[in-house]
Amino acid sequence: MARNTESFITYFNQREALTNYLQVGTAAMELLLRNVTAANGPNLLGAFVDACAVSHWGKGKRYPNQIQVVTSGKAEVAHHGIIRHAAAFDNFSRNLVTDSMRFSESARRTLPKLSHDHSLLTLSPQKRWVVCPCCNQVVDKIGSLAERLETLQEWLAWKPTPKLRxxxxxxxxxxxxxxxxxxxxxxxxxELEEYSKGKEVEEAVRHFQKHYSKRTLPALPTFRRGERVMLEAVNSIMFGAVLYVIAKEMNEHAVSLMEDFEFIDMAFFYSSAVEEHSFRTVRHRAAEGRIAYFLDRYLRRDPRSFKPKDISDRLSRQHVSDSGGSATSLWAVALKRHRDLLAND
Structure with a gap:
């Protein structure tokens, strides 16, 4: 059984794409390095650059230090990878909190940090039901990535397993x-030099190897003050794996906060309420089918299944109100949004 939040699925896809980017980018640089390691390497590298036909770069380039140039480029691929992995996790952890407070009524009721005057949708000045910003306004106070693991333990009452900790x-x-x-x-x-040499890091590598990795972990580079960070792509991918196992456990906790029928709310929200979504690629005949398509995304291989009537009944019982107090069911919004999306396909 696999239950997932939208935030985790998005993060998982980003991580996979980043891993592919790091592997392909490194392979390209390595093949380039093999080609320019020759007597005519400076001219050959210049010819490769000229072959890109970028008008702003000019013609007739030559790189006397071609080995250093390509080696540095290979390192930059790894550096860019770790920045992107950190950014993806930062975004995921913020969005996970948003999903938890947006779709879990019990989380808003029992977790003080998530408690707020909540509405799933709000009526815009153009008289359209749009995403209410209330949850985003709460998560804007979440703080920096440096304290994110501790913050999520406080905000979501998440207790990491000992092996993860x-x-x-x-x-x-x-x-x-x-x-x-x-x-x-x-x-x-x-600070980086001192921390990297600490016993905690050494033990953490050993624990990650024991509990989470089927392959031998790549050796970390030596970090010396005043010298440049020199990562390999395998190091960036390893750190991406570390972030993934943390994200996976966070996701498991977040879905435990949600009741079965609250997954219908999440499927309605991302299939119909938000303006755009990359998973929205099928032309559905009915609003129920549009929402069920996203339910399969969140409840893949889950033995619990929802019938079309379950979807319409649940959303018919959920209401949003405009500033004048006039209420509209989420099912009415889903039907209207479905017609709008069909017209724009």
Missing amino acids: DTFPLFHLMRRIRNRIAHYDSMVGA
């Missing part, structure tokens, strides 16, 4: 590496 130093190492790359031109500082 033992890997947290790798998260904090990744965060420090990301900060030095993004804000200090990849120069290692005293």
Whole structure:
């Protein structure tokens, strides 16, 4: 059985795409390096660049230090990868909180940080039901990535398993590496050097290897103050794997906060309420089918199934009100939105 939030599915797809990017980008640089490691390498690398036919670059390029140029480019692929992995996790963890408070009534009722005057939709000045910003306004106060693991434990009452908690130093190492790359031109500082040499990081690598990795983990580079961070793509992918196992456990906790029928609310919201969604690619004949398509996205391989009447009954019982107090059912909104989407297909 696999139950997922929208935020986790989005994060999973981003992580897969990043892994592919790192592997393909590194392979391209490695093949380029093999080609220019020759006596005519400076001219050959220039010819490869000229072959791209970018008008703004000019013609007749030559790189006397071609090996260094390509090697540095290979490292930059890895550096960009770790920045993107950190950004994807940052975005996921914020969106996970938003999904939890948006769709779990019990979470809003029992978790103080998520409690607010909630509405799924609000009526715009153009008289259209649009996403209410109330949940986003709450999550805007979540704070920095440096404290994100502790914040989610407080906000969602999430209790990490002991084996996961033992890997947290790798998260904090990744965060420090990301900060030095993004804000200090990849120069290692005293804090990163000291933290990377600590016993906690060594133990975290051992725990991650034991509990989460089927393959031998790549060795971490040595971080020396005043020198540049020099990561390999395998290091960035490894840190992406660390973030993934944390995200997976967070997602499992978030779905435990949701009742069965609240997944219908989530499917309605992302299939019909938001303006655009990349999964919205099928031309459905009925609003129930549109919502059921997204339900399969969240409840894949789940033995519990919802019939079309379950969807319409649930949404008919859910209401949103305009500023004058006039109520409209979510099912009425779903029907109207379905007609609008069909007209725009």
